[in-house]
Amino acid sequence: MIVDGIGASVKRVEDHRFLSGKGHYTDDMNRPGQTHAVFRRSDSPHARIKSIDIAAASKMAGVVAIFTGADLAAEGVGGVPCGWQIHNKDGSPMAEPMHPVLAIDKVRHVGDPIAMVVAETKQQAKDAAEAINIEFEELGGISDVRAAIAPGAPLVHDDVASNVCFDWHIGDKAATEAAFANAFKIIKLDLTNNRLVPNAMEPRAAISEYDISSGEYTLHTTSQNPHVIRLLMGAFVLHIPEHKLRVVAPDVGGGFGSKIFHYAEEAALTWAAAKVLRPIKWTADRSESFITDAHGRDHVSHAELAVAEDGKFLGLRVETLANMGAYLSTFAPSVPTYLSATLLAGVYTTPAIYAQVKAVFTHTVPVDAYRGAGxxxxxxxxxxxxxxxxxxxxxxxxxxxxxxxxPADAFPYQTPIALQYDSGDYQTTLRECLRMADYDGFEARRKAAAAKGKLRGIGMSTYVEACGIAPSAVAGALGARAGLYEVANIRVHPTGSVTVFTGAHSHGQGHETTFAQLVADQLGIPFNQIEIVHGDTSKVPFGMGTYGSRSLSVGGSAMVKAMDKIILKGRKIAAHLMEASLDDVEFKDGKFTVTGTDKSKAFAEISLTAYVPHNYPIEELEPGLEETAFYDPKNFTYPGGCHICEVEIDPNTGTVAVINFTAVDDVGRVINPMIVEGQVQGGIAQGIGQALLEHAIYDESGQLLSGSMMDYTMPRADDLPNILVGTESTMCTHNPLGAKGVGEVGAIGSPPAVINAVVDALRDYDVRHLDMPATPAKIWGIINAHTLKMAAE
Amino acid sequence: MPQISLTVNGKPASAEVESRTLLVELLREKLHLTGTHVGCDTSQCGACVVEVDGKSVKSCTMLAVQAAGAHVTTIEGLASADGKLHPMQEMFREHHALQCGYCTPGMVMSAIDLVNSHPDGLSEEQIRHGLEGNICRCTGYHNIVKAIHAAWFVMHGKEMPIAAE
Structure with a gap:
């Protein structure tokens, strides 16, 4: 019996190094002879570059080299590629304008890189970057999606008419129109999903190196998926074959999506390492992160719900404008389309749904997946x-x-918009959440708050999401330009200890613990005999990385598949040693046993035999015990659940205090309950942040007004409540673990629960809807306007 | 360039620094103590908190030259010589108060000052208020608050009431 196996809240193995200052984040590393890069960036949202004068800067102390877009273009460096292609309603492909690594001719957002200075120290590089003289012709920018598609708006890309990247739709339009024709009532709502800055605490950083003897490049970078970076940068931008390009993502300080994407800095640094023939290090300042890391959300939608008199939903139609920013980031086109519109059935039986999405270029930072993504x-x-x-x-x-x-007995359930949910029980998660949140006792709490002059409200959301992306063939048919399987290589050493190489990447999720528990459980060996290796293309065979809550359901399933191969080979060796037939040898609790006898061999005896094959079926079996598996998922996974939020508003100031937050989620199989709870709490903190605090605000022309942590409100400890988490799992039916995923549920389920609670608290103030974030100014304005109106009447 | 001497984690240290060099840059780049992190450039996030002469300080807001002669403790200096973690580090591990680990060193250093400066007791509200200067993007603070609460009892040699868990 393995005590640290599936279901145990094992303390994390990664914690000791993080707690004692021994983590290896990219910026913690230094290479012999290292230089430092600083990018000179556009402070204009939209301008023509009339001239770039590097003469004075080049002569400054410590400057090694200065590169501009022209230098890269002269060597045929490609544009930063997009990994997902959406097609328009008429079948034509989306507009996919060139995204140069360093700007050529024009800049299209504040933060667009124009030149890269390489110098002996970071300060010298900064000084020189400031000394580059650039002459701009201002062209005037736009940041709002509605303004961008209006006639006469300045074009972000000269070759993209009306700034429309694509105009896409999904669902049965005719059936939906028919449903609306029969509606008792049509509920209409306009909403904006506020733009967010992911703000992982570790700013992006990278170190590039080039070995002139071997022709090999190495890039250490803050990535959630080093193999994807190697693929995109090597194949499309720099034309470096895989065997000459090593990408390492060491300890990474949070990602939340923003470190999935291949960024221009990675390509510029890698290319330049072979020019200066010295390692080059770049670390973003936080202010730089604000104007270069892909942002999230920024959708403007109009929704209509057709309902019957008894409250049954008959049809839903939605029109969305999605901000893409100035360039297409790696997965940007998938976010408002296949990761969002396909979820519009939610947990409901709405029979007819039709959604239209127009993706729009603006003079803002590119927008892509951020925790939950669509x-x-x-x-x-x-x-x-x-x-x-x-x-x-x-x-x-x-x-x-x-x-x-x-209903719980309706699974598998085919929605009218593409997805087939495999399992779920929404009545149960709702019932449990109502119980844990003491929903029935709320009215008494509302009264008690009113007696203190506070407005108390309660709100909920019941949700389902689709993650564990995805069957490669399905994703390919929907426009993905990559496969979305995961890879595991399991190396059993002679004495029976195990190293697992996974293509998933941990940047806070605790994979070194969870995956070791999984392997300990399945192979019946002690937890401390297992090491998890990730994040290095020179060690791990391949991998698609960690995002979309896929690590356990896809990456863990790959491990199960590889372990199945290990066990089969072990049984063959054991059958030989014990002179039994293969069918009679079973593997359980770390032992190979001949069924119905007391003859058995321990796991370590078999591994030793595999590496010391003296008595071995050498004619049929190779020595060694190491297996690799690629697991391609059969479907998405569908976590879901219920979130309930309770708030108190101070009517004098408009401030919202989140008093209680309760979540009951169905995340499928749980390996480590402690880690699962932490993931849910962290996701909810980001959801409360979106609902109440966070907003990336641009002025009309594309200047970012909330460009630092002094201006952009990050959730702090005293903004948040204790977060009560429960799980009520149904198993995923199509992967060997039953795992669904937990990384994003918190950020997906929580924002509407918060706003529903705020609207409920304001029920005496005639509020039908309010967009996020529900700031004190916004709420005070509502209360004040209502008070004035009442006084006037 | 000025040459400065100070004591870091109980050992004498000296370095040549520019007058504009920040304390965090001295620690990370000259003394190779990379456990102290930089998460912002506006003194908001607290990833760089260290202890200077007994008080928690954001080492990005202090010039290296201002630390001349000071006693500085960083996250690397908390564990005892035999590798045993400080009670605050231990409680962070016990209560899963860290995920990506990037804010953790600053969070732990702030938390220790918070506990030390509240010998008579530390409520949840005081903990949350006391962490105003430290941002964590991963945990939602729930487990950080629990860890600090538990560490208060350990550091002040008191038994934690069961109901407090």
Whole structure:
């Protein structure tokens, strides 16, 4: 019996190094002879570059080299590629304008890199970057999606008419129109999903090296998926074959999506390492992160829900404008489309759905996946319009949800928009969450708060999401330009200890612990006999990395598959040693046993035999015990659940205090409950941040006004409540672990629960909807306007 | 360039620094103590908190020359010589108060000052308020608050009431 196996809250093996200052983050590393790079960036949202004068800067102390877009273009360096292609309604492909590594002719957002200075020290590089003289012709920018598609708007790319990247749709339009024709009521809602800055605490950083003897490049970079960076940068930008390009993502200080993407800095640094023939290090300042890391969300939607008199949902139609920013980031086109619109059925039986998405270029930082990626946007829209429907119909918010839930016995459930949910039980997660949150006792708490002059409100969201991306063939058919399997290589050493090489990447998720528990459990060997290796293309065979809550469901399944091969080979060796037939040898609890006898061989005896094959079936079996598996998922996975939020508003100031937050999620198989709970709490903190605090604000022309942590409100300890987490799992039916995923559920389920609670607290102030973030100014304005109106009447 | 001497983690250290060099740059780049992190450039995040002459300080807000002669403790200086973790480090591990680990050194250093400066007791509200200057993007603070609460009892040699868990 393995005590540290599946289901145990094992303390994390990575913690000792992080707690004692011994982590190896990219910026902690230094290479002999290292130089430092600083980028000179555009401070204009949209301008023509008339001239770049590097003469004075080049002569400054410590400057090694200065490179501009022209230098890269002269050597045929490619543009930064996009990894997902969406097609328009008419079948034509999306507009995919060139994204130069360093700007050529024009800059298209504040932060667009124009030149890279390489110097002996970072300060010298900074000084020289400031001394580069650039002459701009200002062209005027736009940041708002509605303004960008208006006639006469300045074009982000000269070859993209009206700034529309693509105009896409999904669903049965005719069936949806018919549903609306029969509606008792049509609920209409306009909403904006606020733009966010991911702000992982570790700013992006990279160190590039080139070995002139071997012709090999090495890039250490803050990435969630080093193999994807190697693939995109090597094949499309720099034309370096895989065997000459090593990408390492060491300890990474948080990602939340923002470190999935291949960024221009990585390519510029790698290319330049072979020019200066010295290692080059670059670390972003936080202010630089704000204007270069891909942002999240920024959708403007109009939604209409057709309902019957009894509250049944008949049809849903949605039109969304999605901000792509100035260039297409790696997975940007997939976010508002296949990761969002396909989720519009939610947990409900709505029979007809039609969604249209127009993706729009603006003079802003590129927008891409941020924790939840598309699913928080869909969930916010749906869970808001369901609350508004309840209000407009005079129905209870719990009842309208229960009435429309997909029943637990209806799985597998085919939605009208592409997805087939494999399992779930939404009544149970709702019931448990109501119980844990003491929903029935709320009215008494509301009264008690009112007695203190506070407005108390409660809100919920019931949600499902699709993650564990994805069957490669399906993703390919939807426009992905990569496979989305995961890889595991399991190396059993002669004495029976194990090294696992995984293509998943840990940047806070605790994989070194969870995956070791999984392997300990399945191979029946002690937890401390297992080491997890990730994040280095020279060690791990291949991998697609960690995002979209896929590490356990896809990466863990690859490990199970590799372990199955190890066990089969072990059984063959054991059968030989014990002179039994293969069918009679079973593997259990770390032992190979001849069925029905007391004859057995320990795991370590078999591994030793594999490496010392003196008595061995050498004719049929190779020595050694190491197996690799690629696991391609059969479907997405569908975590879901219920989140309930309770807030108190101070009507004098408009401030919102989150008093209680309760979540009951169905995440499938749980390996380490402690880590799962932490993931949910962290996701909810980001969701509360989106709902109440965070907003990347641009002025009309594309200047970022909230460009530092002094201006952009990050959630702090005193902004957040204790977060009560429960799980009620149904198993995923199509992967060997039953795992669904937990990384994103918190950020997906929580924002509408918070806003539903705020709207509930303001129920005496005639508020139908309010967009995020629900800042004190916004709420005070609502209360004040209502008070003035009442006084006037 | 000025030459400065100071005591870091109980050992004498000296380095030549520019007058604009920050304390965090001295620690990370000259003394190779990379456990102290930089998470922002506006003194908001607290990833760089160290102890200077007994008080927690954001080492990005202090010039290296201002630390001349000071006693500085960084995250690397907390564990005892035999590798045993400080009770605050131990409680962070016990309560899963870290995920990516990047904010952790600063969070631990701030938390130790918070506990030391509240000998008579430390409420949840005081902990949350006391962490105003430290940003964590991963945990939602729930487990950090629990860890600091538990560490208060260990560091002040008191038994934690069961209900407090």
């Amino acid at each position: 699913r928080p946007e869909a969930t916010f829209l749906l869970e808001r319009i369901v609350d508004v429907a309840a209000r407009d119909l005079g129905m209870d918010r719990v009842e309208i949800r229960r009435k429309n839930f997909i």
